[in-house]
Amino acid sequence: MKRSKITFFLAIVLGITLHSCLDMEPQDQLGGKNMWTSVNDYKQFANTFYSWTRDFSSVVYDGTHSDKRSDLITYQSYNEFSRGINSIPSSDANYTDNYKHIRRTNLLIENAETYSKPEDIKQYLGEAYFFRAYSYFDLLQLYGDVIITKKPLDITDPEMKVKRNDRSEVVDLIIDDLGHAIDNLPAFKELSTEEEGRISKEGAQAFLSRVALYEGTWQKSRNNNQNTERTKNLLDIAAKAARTVMDAKYGYSFRLFGTDSETKVLGDSAQKYMFILENEKSNPAGIKKSANHEYIFARRHDQILASIGKNITQECLANVQWITRKFANLYLCDDGLPIDKSDRFQKYDEKVSEFLNRDNRMRYTLLKPGTRYWGNKFGRTSWQWDEVDLKTSKLY
Incomplete structure (x- = not known):
């Protein structure tokens, strides 16, 4: 009996000891105690941002501009959106997920402030600013006014229960973030083969043009299609950002697929093959994927590491x-x-x-x-x- 009590006591002590070993910060949160000590830490953390971009599945099913949110497509049983019978959900992953993304970008931005060699991590800092802007643009398009936070808050924190910021403040933050991204990111031509698919100065400029054009026309349409000082400024930003990319200001000339010497052989079918181009067998002209110089920023897929999850060359x-x-x-x-x-x-x-x-x-x-x-x-x-x-x- 005495031995069993001793054994039971030792088991409790051991359990408490082992439990304390579990009291650690989650690795994916990268708090101040555990990482952020090398360039690779910032790179690996920034790598996770790239899974947030729209791909063939998300853009169809629940993207910000998904056709399933419109009256453009239907089903065997009619589209609830086009019929106007869609219900208001109690929660929305588009909201919570975007704020989770914003929290992660804020973590990198916050920790970058104290890194001893800021020049070494400027690319990944630029990526954090870009993807924070990307996430806020998603929220802007879906909800308009949303809460702005530049701190790594959790969705359940009290600060996330305050009054929403006006959409104009959200747009200004997005534009400011994209300015920081452009300053820190490399030009497209400076990306190595290993870095293909990472965001560049041109990608951030193109996205800035999209944001400013979207908001400028949104505001204009709500002012009887008349320009205000605000819409003029936004549309001017859009035009200048687009022109920067079109004029190859950073040294790389993007070209429309099907119009240059490599791809014009496809004729009027170029638009079709641009989206399914894989290797020589995937098109009648034997063109490789490297012949596509139109994509400014593309989501990269790998058959093993990051499968596309869709058969895009055949039926569905x-x-x-x-x-x-x-x-x-x-x-x-x-x-x-x-x-x-x-x-x-x-x-x-x-x-x-x-x-x-x-x-x-x-x-x-x-x-x-x-x-x-x-x-x-x-x-x-x-x-x-x-x-x-x-x-x-x-x-x-």
């Missing part, structure tokens, strides 16, 4: 998108005019009539009746674009 009928008439009518005619203004529009007399004389984007994003396609089960066999391939295709 299990998750087919049912477009609305409004969506189909938005495609311009090949003279650049909308269908109600153009003499080129062929109306709806035949199944394929409305596809004639339309913008190539309609041809390559919608499946026209009579088109052959390759399914998930029976993909291409020869990649030679010949009769052998056609035998495995289906007729829509």
